[in-house]
Amino acid sequence: DIQMTQSPSSLSGSIGDRVTITCRASQSIGTHLNWYQQKPGSAPKLLIYAASSLQTGVPSRFSGSGSGTDFTVTISSLQPEDVATYYCQQTSSTPETFGQGTKVEI
């Protein structure tokens, strides 16, 4: 199975900060990497698919990059509504594994 490792496990930022979360795969996955946001009490929401494609309706302050084994998601200007846990997921091979999550706080 492909292991996905996110860092940091948690972070705290101020409104307007640029925030970056990293995800590393245990082997090359091309660009088969997605990012999800999960707010407390809510279902996960797709933010970014295929490493860098922004899902329809997601604010443009979110962006994704990377290929191979190293990926990032960046929030260009942190907003109060961005408080959530963020997960990466690889879909290069079954099982489609998730990272352990990164909790973002203000």
Add this chain to the structure above:
Amino acid sequence: EVQLVESGGGLAQPGGSLRLSCAASGFTFSNYWMSWVRRAPGKGLEWVANIEQGGSKIYYVDSVKGRFTISRDNAKNSLYLQMNSLRVEDSALYYCARWERSGSWFFDYWGQGTLVTVSS
């Protein structure tokens, strides 16, 4: 509007069974792969199973193989997860999710989840 509504969760004893259901609406259900994903208390997301449009291709995470069965009824726009031989570690919030592909595979719509608790 795409909607996925799970039901069937509850309390089960170790070794017991539960059947989860997911009612889909707002899209042509028979055109999509569907999946179950779970989140155990205090833990992250874990993909559980996928089923292709016609039900002939099915995949499971190793930890549930031989115990869980994913199925679908396209006439009823419904997805199911039959869970047998339940273990304490199967306790989780179970989500139904639509599995889409555009350059890569991803879950583009999720239900709100149904809670499964396995305890004696």
